[in-house]
Amino acid sequence: MASPRHRGSPQDLNTCLPRILLLLALLVTSAHGIVSSLEECLVLRSAEGSTVSCYSVPRFPSPLPDDTVHLSVEFSNLTELPPRALQTCKRLRELHLSSNRLRELPQQLLAPVRGLQVLDLTHNELRGLPPELFHYSAALRTLVLRDNQLQDARVTWLWGLRSLEHLDLAKNRLRALPRGFLISLTYLSTLDLGHNLLETLPHGLLLGPSRLQRLHLEGNRLRRLGLGTFGPQPFLRVLFLNDNQLTEVVDSTFWNLRELDMLDLSNNSLSSIPPRLFASLGRPARDMQDGFDLSHNPWVCNEDLRDLYRWLQDNKHKMFSKNDTRCAGPEALKGRRLLDVVDLESL
Ligand SMILES: *[C@@H]1O[C@H](CO)[C@@H](O)[C@H](O)[C@H]1NC(C)=O
Ligand SMILES: *[C@@H]1O[C@H](CO)[C@@H](O)[C@H](O)[C@H]1NC(C)=O
Ligand SMILES: *[C@@H]1O[C@H](CO)[C@@H](O)[C@H](O)[C@H]1NC(C)=O
Numbered sequence: 001m002a003s004p005r006h007r008g009s010p011q012d013l014n015t016c017l018p019r020i021l022l023l024l025a026l027l028v029t030s031a032h033g034i035v036s037s038l039e040e041c042l043v044l045r046s047a048e049g050s051t052v053s054c055y056s057v058p059r060f061p062s063p064l065p066d067d068t069v070h071l072s073v074e075f076s077n078l079t080e081l082p083p084r085a086l087q088t089c090k091r092l093r094e095l096h097l098s099s100n101r102l103r104e105l106p107q108q109l110l111a112p113v114r115g116l117q118v119l120d121l122t123h124n125e126l127r128g129l130p131p132e133l134f135h136y137s138a139a140l141r142t143l144v145l146r147d148n149q150l151q152d153a154r155v156t157w158l159w160g161l162r163s164l165e166h167l168d169l170a171k172n173r174l175r176a177l178p179r180g181f182l183i184s185l186t187y188l189s190t191l192d193l194g195h196n197l198l199e200t201l202p203h204g205l206l207l208g209p210s211r212l213q214r215l216h217l218e219g220n221r222l223r224r225l226g227l228g229t230f231g232p233q234p235f236l237r238v239l240f241l242n243d244n245q246l247t248e249v250v251d252s253t254f255w256n257l258r259e260l261d262m263l264d265l266s267n268n269s270l271s272s273i274p275p276r277l278f279a280s281l282g283r284p285a286r287d288m289q290d291g292f293d294l295s296h297n298p299w300v301c302n303e304d305l306r307d308l309y310r311w312l313q314d315n316k317h318k319m320f321s322k323n324d325t326r327c328a329g330p331e332a333l334k335g336r337r338l339l340d341v342v343d344l345e346s347l
Pocket of ligand 2: 220244267296
């Protein structure tokens with residue numbers, strides 16, 4: 001027999017009825033994807049947990065469902081986040097905060113969400129990151145900080161990101177990176193540092209990651225690459241060095257890149273390159289199958305390029321921007337396409 005506490009009576013029903021009606025009302029509205037406490041957001045519930053999507057909202061949504069696994073608060077011009085914004089959603093896996101105006105992040109923001117896998121902060125106004133932001137982010141795999149105002153990178157910024165595979169820092173104002181910046185990012189496979197103000201790369205920058213596949217360094221102010229810069233990355237497939245100010249590339253620069261599919265050196269200040277620089281590129285495994293670009297460099301077409309001509313001869317079917325790869329000197333060959341000089345050489 002049920003105890004009196006559990007036995008229904010007319011009085012119980014009276015107190016229960018409003019709650020039942022409320023629950024019903026909630027069910028009906030959530031069937032339309034809207035829950036009253038988050039009326040500015042779209043809430044979709046599934047067996048895995050809730051997905052909450054908020055666009056153009058005046059404030060950070062609260063309270064969030066305890067089972068939120070995916071949260072987007074985007075295009076909302078938010079300038080700050082409450083320090084305990086994520087306190088209730090311990091199961092959060094993806095957090096998308098792009099296109100706001102966040103200037104800084106609370107240091108403890110991510111402490112409650114230890115299973116977070118994706119964090120997207122594209123197009124905000126971040127100038128820096130608090131030192132222990134990622135202390136609890138051992139599960140984070142994708143971190144996008146593209147299009148912010150990050151400068152003065154600190155070695156502590158990325159501490160704790162033991163599982164990170166994809167790091168996007170493009171379109172910031174980074175002038176330099178501290179030594180050891182990437183040291184704990186063992187599993188990093190994509191690194192985008194494009195369109196910053198980098199003039200040099202610190203010695204040993206790529207010593208931490210051991211399986212980098214895509215590296216973007218385009219649109220910086222790099223003049224030279226230190227010895228052994230890419231040495232630790234035998235699995236690199238794609239390398240963007242275009243739109244820099246490289247004047248010189250030493251002969252060991254690419255020696256270890258046997259898996260390379262694509263190299264972009266266009267729009268630099270290269271007039272010559274050492275013999276055999278390209279000889280081992282992508283060899284024997286990949287053979288630069290996705291092509292290479294040497295255009296918009298002031299090539300001086302003399303004997304020093306003989307090795308490059310020979311290599312181009314064998315690989316011209318993979319060459320991009322052939323028409324924009326021209327000699328800047330000597331005078332007699334000025335304006336000629338490198339490929340035509342290659343043909344002259346072979347006569
Ligand atoms: C955010 O700011 C932009 C630019 O000022 C404006 O066009 C947009 O309407 C704003 N959005 C919201 C949700 O306030
Ligand atoms: C070369 O790079 C500079 C600096 O990034 C850029 O402003 C310019 O438009 C580029 N030129 C070409 C031809 O791509
Ligand atoms: C190659 O470049 C020259 C000079 O810049 C230009 O006149 C010509 O149209 C280009 N040809 C092609 C096929 O793009």
